[in-house]
Amino acid sequence: MAIRVFVSAGLLAGTLLSIASCANPYADDVNSEDMRVMRAVVSIACKVDSERIVVSDRPAIPRRSDDLHDADSQNIQFGINFDRRLARAARWPRGKVCPAVRVASDAVIKEALENETGYPGSWTSFSTRFGGARSLMRISLPVYSDDGKHAVVYTTGRCPYTCGEGFYQELEKTYEGWKITNSAIAWTS
DSSP: OHHHHHHHHHHHHHHHHHHHHHSOTTTTOOOHHHHHHHHHHHHHHHHHOOSOEEEESSOOOOOOOGGGSOTTSOOEETTEEGGGGOOSSOOOOOEEEETTEEEEOHHHHHHHHHTOOSSTTOOHHHHHHTTTOOEEEEEOOOEEOTTSSEEEEEEEEEOSTTOEEEEEEEEEEETTEEEEEEEEEEEEO
């Protein structure tokens, strides 16, 4: 009996090790290609420069919803399984992306929103803390097609009062860089 338990435990450990070795060890790392995709997502705000936007350094994770998953419980967006790359510890690098867009610490953002001093929903503390910004955005880590020519990101946007929305953005890599080619709304409030 003791030998059977030892063998079963050894088989289980070996199976778990082989499964873990198949996983992408870099799925939670932010790399230079990810940064190019993120810059493409905020490029319109950078070009227009009409409103300051703060992007959280904590990547977005899609809301759990039955309508986002297929029969195999996979979140397939634009033909790419989005669940392959959900951020656990990853953080976008902090700093200015352009004059209109800045990546800031999620903890500092949360503190600014929790310390609201104006009327409810005014975001006075947030706007003061972030140089007049009136929008908060979260951007997921990109998930790439097998050929590396397409990527999908999930974004959320929040602003004062009850403004909020989530989108899946499809991007294509062109000779000029990453370009948004398609967008699908995930939710709105």
